[in-house]
Amino acid sequence: MKNWKRLAAMGMSAAMLLSLAGCSTTTSTGDAGDAAAGGDAAATTSSGGGGDLEGAHVFMFKSTGNSFGDLMYEGFSEYLEGKGEKTSYQSPAETTVAAQVQMLDELITQKVASITISTNGDAGYDEVFKRAQDAGIPIVSVDSEANPEYRICHVNQAEVQAIGSYLVQAGVLITLGIDYPGDGKMEETLAAELPNYSGDEIKLGVLSASIDTPVQNSWIDAMRVELEKDMYAGKVSPELDIKYGNDDLTESTTQAQAFIAENSVDCIISPTTVGIAAAGQALKSANSEIELTGLGIPSEMQSFMPNSADENAFDYVCPYMMLWDVIHLGAVAGAAQYAAMNDGFDGSVGSSFEMDAFRDYEATTYEAYESGDGTAVLAGEPFIFSKDNMEEWIDVL
Numbered sequence: 290m291k292n293w294k295r296l297a298a299m300g301m302s303a304a305m306l307l308s309l310a311g312c313s314t315t316t317s318t319g320d321a322g323d324a325a326a327g328g329d330a331a332a333t334t335s336s337g338g339g340g341d342l343e344g345a346h347v348f349m350f351k352s353t354g355n356s357f358g359d360l361m362y363e364g365f366s367e368y369l370e371g372k373g374e375k376t377s378y379q380s381p382a383e384t385t386v387a388a389q390v391q392m393l394d395e396l397i398t399q400k401v402a403s404i405t406i407s408t409n410g411d412a413g414y415d416e417v418f419k420r421a422q423d424a425g426i427p428i429v430s431v432d433s434e435a436n437p438e439y440r441i442c443h444v445n446q447a448e449v450q451a452i453g454s455y456l457v458q459a460g461v462l463i464t465l466g467i468d469y470p471g472d473g474k475m476e477e478t479l480a481a482e483l484p485n486y487s488g489d490e491i492k493l494g495v496l497s498a499s500i501d502t503p504v505q506n507s508w509i510d511a512m513r514v515e516l517e518k519d520m521y522a523g524k525v526s527p528e529l530d531i532k533y534g535n536d537d538l539t540e541s542t543t544q545a546q547a548f549i550a551e552n553s554v555d556c557i558i559s560p561t562t563v564g565i566a567a568a569g570q571a572l573k574s575a576n577s578e579i580e581l582t583g584l585g586i587p588s589e590m591q592s593f594m595p596n597s598a599d600e601n602a603f604d605y606v607c608p609y610m611m612l613w614d615v616i617h618l619g620a621v622a623g624a625a626q627y628a629a630m631n632d633g634f635d636g637s638v639g640s641s642f643e644m645d646a647f648r649d650y651e652a653t654t655y656e657a658y659e660s661g662d663g664t665a666v667l668a669g670e671p672f673i674f675s676k677d678n679m680e681e682w683i684d685v686l
């Protein structure tokens with residue numbers, strides 16, 4: 290693994306991160322008065338002052354109850370609080386645009402200092418973002434993009450096409466019964482193996498978040514681009530069978546069960562940590578032959594994946610999967626926001642900011658590049674979790 294040194298170093302933070310487990314479902318609800326009721330995380334690591342959000346740097350995830358958002362907030366708040374800033378975690382209960390817009394409206398009224406957001410859709414925010422802009426509240430998006438017109442910049446977890454390609458390559462390799470071939474080797478292994486495959490055309494399913502979620506849709510587009518490569522022609526269907534679980538455990542489980550009942554795909558690729566965990570449980574309970582891969586959090590996937598190198602990966606519904614360093618991603622978003630407010634970072638192409646050393650990461654300069662109609666900075670790259678490294682990662686993420 291390219292970043293192995295960094296990953297091993299991250300392992301040293303395990304104790305710190307373990308304590309995070311207790312924070313994973315303790316997001317506050319946006320009603321400032323509810324902040325304490327939201328649980329320990331909200332009370333101890335965020336706004337502190339009894340729900341007074343004035344001057345707080347708000348981190349808004351797609352919805353509550355998602356460890357991916359909790360882990361990002363951990364990094365965001367740790368970085369900004371290290372700078373003496375006040376932070377608060379405010380996400381709606383429902384994974385919808387309307388729920389986020391309503392909460393954003395309240396936050397602007399409460400005079401928060403900044404908003405860092407992972408959006409549920411690419412339309413419907415303009416009016417509220419304009420209000421934020423008029424009030425001098427800067428917006429940075431992370432994970433799932435906000436309209437370029439209103440954001441300083443987006444913080445991209447890893448290159449979109451790399452994620453889409455890896456997801457398809459893993460799904461096809463797993464369908465062919467091939468164990469993780471090692472970093473940088475998935476494509477060449479497929480190129481060598483696919484010509485020998487003479488079975489039925491392989492069909493891939495996708496269990497996504499919502500039909501409108503910008504980030505999942507960008508990965509799905511990237512999967513389609515990957516499937517256009519010559520090596521897949523006649524071997525893997527270019528059509529993806531896509532279902533949407535709305536990043537809700539119950540809805541994702543229902544959609545996974547629909548895949549099982551239809552039995553028409555060979556492998557489900559779930560580019561959402563909620564979807565992959567729901568599918569893992571559904572496939573395992575049904576003893577289904579459909580395989581699984583996607584983007585998952587190791588601790589949430591441990592019952593559906595091999596946990597040690599001596600196991601047979603194919604005894605499990607998900608032989609291998611990927612993600613990135615979610616805590617660091619949140620910290621980079623915090624650093625971008627801090628730089629926008631204090632160091633003149635304006636997010637224009639070529640503008641940059643320096644992020645202080647964070648945990649095991651050295652101080653790093655991030656430079657904004659053109660991304661769609663706006664700009665982004667790149668925080669990292671995808672990591673593959675397999676039987677060779679799951680054991681150590683379960684304690685980290």
Ligand code: RAM
Nearest residue numbers: 357498560561562563584
């Ligand atoms: C889910 C969310 C998030 C996504 C991750 C991979 O937790 O949908 O936005 O990036 O999965």
